[in-house]
Amino acid sequence: MNRKKGLIAGLGLIALLAIYAFLGFYLVPALALKKLPALIQEETGQQARLSAIRFNPFKFTLTLEGFALAAKDGKDLAGFERLFVDLDAVESAKLGGVVLDVIELHNPQVNIERRADGAFNFADIKTKQSESQPDTTDSDGESLALLVHQIAITEGRIGWQDATSGQVLSENLLPLNLSLNEFSTQAASSAPGELSVGLESGGTIQWHGDFSIAPLASKGQLQLEKIGLARSWQLFLQQILPVEIVNGVLGLQVDYTLAQAADGMLTKLSNGNVEIKQLEITENNHGKPLVSLPALAVNGINVDVNQQQVEIGAVSSSDAGISAWLQADGVVNYQALFAGDAAAQDVNQPTAPPAVAEESKPWLVKVDELAFNNYNVHFTDYSLPKPLELQLSELSGKVQKFSTQDSGKLPVQLSCKFNNTGGLKVDGEMSLQPFAGSWALDIHDINLKVFQSYLDPFLKLELVDGDFSGKGNLQLAVAEQLQLTFQGDANLEGLVTRDQLKNVDFLKWSNLEVSGIDIDLAKQDFKFAKVMFDRPYLRFNIKKDGKTNIDDLMLPQTPAKPAPAAKPPAKPAAGKSTEPRVSIGKIELKEGKSDFSDYSLILPFVAAMNSLNGEVSGFSSDKDAEAKLALKGKVYEMASVGIKGKYQFDTGDSDIALNFTNMPLPLITPYMAEFAGYRIEKGQMALDLRYTIKQAQLAVQNKLLIDQLTLGEHVENPNAVSLPLHLAIALLKDADGKINLDFPITGSLEDPKFSIGSLLADVLVNLISKVAMSPFKALGSLLDDDKDFSAVAFAPGSAELAVEESAKLDQLNKALLSKPELTLEIKGIAYQNMDWPAMRFEAVKDVLKKMKSGELRDKGEKVRHEYIELTDDDYKRLLAKFFGEVFPQEMDRSLLGKPRIKANPDSDFYPLAQQKLEGIFPPDPQRLNDLAIARANHIAQYLAEPGGISKDRLYLMATELNQAETADGIKSVLSLSVSQ
The missing domain is CATH 2.20.50 (Outer Surface Protein A; domain 2)
Structure with a gap:
């Protein structure tokens, strides 16, 4: 009986096992294979395919093969070749949760697609909302324990496709391999693991570390190798960045720590290193090159997100090329690029009321050393009629101990070449908060010819040559009023400028040295100990119309539009002067030259x-x-x-x-x-x-x-x-x-x-x-005599020279001998009212001589009256005869026969008769003219014969008859002229 019962129990057990095996091996997988795709489609709205499901009810292993989830257009969204799950039932029972020995996922594939409208293909998946969320807690209110001894994903692939840029861009992450051990939802449990992902376009992403759920934490290392930046820009950055990355390889290695805390996640990065090689950035759509960076290395990166701290050991790069330009509208190209991007964002974003600013802790950034070597910066100014190109080559610099919150001094070094001829060196230190710095500057051999384009709009002047150099110390501090001081020296050597109109030199010098420069901008104090010009030269011309060559060099300027009215500037503080103070100790010129011409x-x-x-x-x-x-x-x-x-x-x-x-x-x-x-x-x-x-x-x-x-x-x-x-x-x-x-x-x-x-x-x-x-006064000054040498005085009716007049002519003679170019003009003058009274006696005598001549003629003698000399007896006899003929009623004779005047018989007859007869003679112009001629002749003869004056220097002028009386006496007038 017992054996029979045992047999029946055994057969029953076998039957149960057989049923269990049938259900596990065949019926349940078959039903799941049939129902699961329809259930997934019902839940997601997408088509699902599953090739096979195998379940081992004795080993509790589950295998799913050939799964695919397809969108309505037939394209696969996700899928895998094989999923294997091994459940450890015994250990699960012991744990009171779920223990999985293995989760293996072979050849998983996920296709992520962003369409042209920006929507993702996974947005089509519809999730059915249940009335109640599934309860994942046990009866004690605790979460269900989960332990997975090994999780492995092998040969995975993630596909990315993006059509928002107008062209379809794609990238595949493959192979994707992940291993994670001892993954558990229990506290104080971490799962070590590794992840490696390859990029179809080149490069790999690797991770190794550990991961825990309760609490959420992770620690490990992330490494990126040979990531193509051009592809990354195409896929993810071109909608964000206003520039295009056309080349570049990124390498990154960093240790990280993530830990859950009461106020969020604690995130730290340490021992980070970033390396970028062959980076090339251009304008969008393969425009002008902007940046070419062969190598950039950032080492010793440590980031504490919660403390908002970034520490970097060293940043170094070399051989970079940077292109920049000033556009025709006066905006720098980089400013225009990023300003345009910001403007587009502002347009796309709705206007929101301004939020109240919240005070936030600023990030602290520290860099032990930032160094760059052999940079090349090319700058073009297109705002000028003729674009100007400037180049900084061999640009190298170093900044040490940089900190955004440290007011300490940062050592700074900088050096470069300017247009391959000049150079610049900066050595000093600066602080950031507030910004201030002190630098030693060394500028040498900056050729000014390159700046010609800046001069062209204002002057028709060519900068042919000239090198600027300077050394000194510059101090700068940003405050309410900018503080800037400079002490040093400067010189401009070999300056040559040329007048473009005449093609001749305008202004030049061998050297201009300015020493002892001391400038304080805040105080408006400008001091120069010495300014020395060595061999300066200036050409200055005055044209026919009175304008100068400088006027010709100036180009007319279009008057600027008046700016809108602004608030008047604040008045300066009392006691402070805004007028600049300028002092120059000495301005020295050496061997200066100039060409001056006046064509006006x-x-x-x-x-x-x-x-x-x-x-x-x-x-x-x-x-x-x-x-x-x-x-x-x-x-x-x-x-x-x-x-x-x-x-x-x-x-x-x-x-x-x-x-x-x-x-x-x-x-x-x-x-x-x-x-x-x-x-x-x-x-x-x-x-x-x-x-x-x-x-x-x-x-x-x-x-x-x-x-x-x-x-x-x-x-x-x-x-x-x-x-x-x-x-x-x-x-x-x-x-x-x-x-x-x-x-x-x-x-x-x-x-x-x-x-x-x-x-x-x-x-x-x-x-x-x-x-x-007054020529004779001038002549008299030579003789140290104030006499009037312009006239010679005569006695009335006389042409004879008085002694004192002869002496005066002697002095005049001396002066004339010393000035052989002078000629003397002599004008004889007779004064009727003054000379004629003295000449009438001679007129009476002439009548008497004519009477004598007549008597001699009656006797047969012919003698002209001019040659007759009257004796006293002849004079008296003829005078009485002449008076009796003219005034017979007024004359009689005495008993002895002497003539007498009837009215005055006792007076002397002859004087009265002479006077009476003179009164009947009117002025004789001929006699007066002869007197004037005689006076001029006497002067000329005196100067010529005794004085030695050549007669060709003596000119007798036309005589003059003066009928008026003069207060200054009787004179002949002299005048001077120059022989031509």
């Missing part, structure tokens, strides 16, 4: 000044500053020029002396022709000018010495001043042929009509006119 004159004037040496010291904008000048130079290597004096900047008071010696006068012929219409044939000039300005009152002392001045031919000039220059020059010359002039000029600078040029011209005109109008 009747005759062009061209002069070359050279050997200009000297200095100006004390130049300053200070109120009491006074500059001192001491300059010397030469004109045409012959004339010496000296300038010496002082000038007070605040008041304008000055005392300046200007000295010219050995100036060849023919050089200033154009100005003489313009002024008076004559060329200068010969002569030298020495000029001493002293200009004194005090309280806006000008006083000029002019001392002029002219030696051997000889005028040349006349030049037609309708605007010339009409002056007797030849006579004035002859009179002004001393015995040695020199002219000494000393004349002052005064005037008020506050007079709007004041012009020193006009005053000088007026003085010269007045001087020359005065000399010409």
Whole structure:
């Protein structure tokens, strides 16, 4: 019985096992294979395929093969070749949860597709909402324990396809292999594992570390090798970045730690290294190259996300090429790129009310060393009519101990070449908060010719050559008012500029040195110890129309549109001056030269000044500053020029002396022709000018010495001043042929009509006119005598020279002998009312002589009355006869026969008769003219025969009959002229 019962129990057990085996091996897998795809489709709305399901009910292993989930368009979304799960039932029972020995997933595939509209293909999956969420906790409220001894994913593939850019871009991650051991949902349990992913386009992603669920944590290392940045940009970054990455390989290795905390995840990165090689960035759509970076390495990366700290051991790169340009609209290309991207984001995003800013802890970034070597920066300015290209090559630099929150000093070093000729070095330190720095600058051999394009819109001037260099210390601090100071030296060597219109040099020098520069921008204080010009040269021309060559060089500028009205600037603080203070200890000139020409004159004037040496010291904008000048130079290597004096900047008071010696006068012929219409044939000039300005009152002392001045031919000039220059020059010359002039000029600078040029011209005109109008006074000054040499006095009716007049002619004779170019003009004058009374006696005697001549003729003797000499008896006899014939009623005779006047018989007859007869004679013009001629002849003969004056220098002028009485006596007039 017991055996039978045992047999029945055994058979029953076998039957149960058989049923169990049938259900496990066949029925359940068959039903699952049939129902599972339909259930998945019902839950997701997508088609599902499953090739086979195998279940071992004794080993509790499950195998799914050939699974695929397809979208409505037939494309697979996800799938795998084989999924194997091995359940450890015994251990699960012991654990009170689920224990899996193995989960193996072979050849899984996931296809992620982003369509042109931005939607993902997985968005089509519909999840059925259940009325209640499944309870994963046990009866005690704890989560169901899960332990997986080994999880393995082999030969997986993740496909990515993106059509949002207008073209279909794809990338495959394969093979994807993952191993994870002892994965558990229990606390204090971590699962070590490894992950490796390959990229179809090149590169790998590797991870190894451990992972835990409760709490959520992970620790390990992530490594990326040879990741193609161009492909990454195409797939993920082109919608974000405004530039295109066309080449580049990324390598990364970093240790990380993730740990769950009460306030979130604790995240740390450590021992990170990033390496980028052959990076090339261009404008979008393969535009202009922007950045070419052969190598970039970032080492020693440590990041604490929760503490917001980043520490980097070293950043280094080399041989990079950077292209930048200023667009025609004045915007830098990088600014335009990122500004355009930001603007697009602003347009796409709806306007939201401004949120209240929350205070956040700033990130702390520390970099032990940042170094770059052999960079090349190419900059082009397209805002100019002719684009300008600048290049910084061999650019290397280093920054040490950088920190965003450290106010300490950061050592900074920088050096580069400028356009392959010049160079720049910076060595110093800076701090970031607030930004400040102190650097030693060394700039050398920066050729200015490259900056020609910046000059072209303003001047028709070519920068032919010129190298700028400078050394010094620059201090900069960003505060409410920018603090900038500089101390150092600078020089501009070999400057050459050329007038593009005339193709001749305009301004140049061998060297310009500025030493002892001390600038404080905040205080507006600019100090220069010394400015030295070595062999400077300037060309200055005045054209026909009065404009200068500088006017021609200036290009007309379009007036800028007025800016909108702005708030008036704040008034400066009391006691602080905004006026800049400028001081220059000394300005020195060595071997200066200049070419000056004036074509506005009747005759062009061209002069070359050279050997200009000297200095100006004390130049300053200070109120009491006074500059001192001491300059010397030469004109045409012959004339010496000296300038010496002082000038007070605040008041304008000055005392300046200007000295010219050995100036060849023919050089200033154009100005003489313009002024008076004559060329200068010969002569030298020495000029001493002293200009004194005090309280806006000008006083000029002019001392002029002219030696051997000889005028040349006349030049037609309708605007010339009409002056007797030849006579004035002859009179002004001393015995040695020199002219000494000393004349002052005064005037008020506050007079709007004041012009020193006009005053000088007026003085010269007045001087020359005065000399010409009073030539004998000028001549008398040579004789040290104030006598009037312009007239010779005579007795009434006489042509004889008095003793004192003869002495005066002797002096005049001496002066004429010393000036052989002078000629003397003699004008004989007879004064009717003064000379004729003295001449009537001779008229009566002439009648008496004619009567005597008649008597002799009656006797047969022929004698002309001019040759008759009357005896006293003849005179008395003929006078009585003549009176009786003219006045017979007034005359009678005494008993003895003597003639007498009836009205006055007791008086002496002869004087009364002479006087009475003279009264009947009217003035005789012929006699008076003869007297005038005789007087002129006497003067001429006296000067010619005893004096030795050549007769061809003596001219008798037409006589003059003066019928009026004069207060200054009877004179013959002399005048001077110059033989032509």
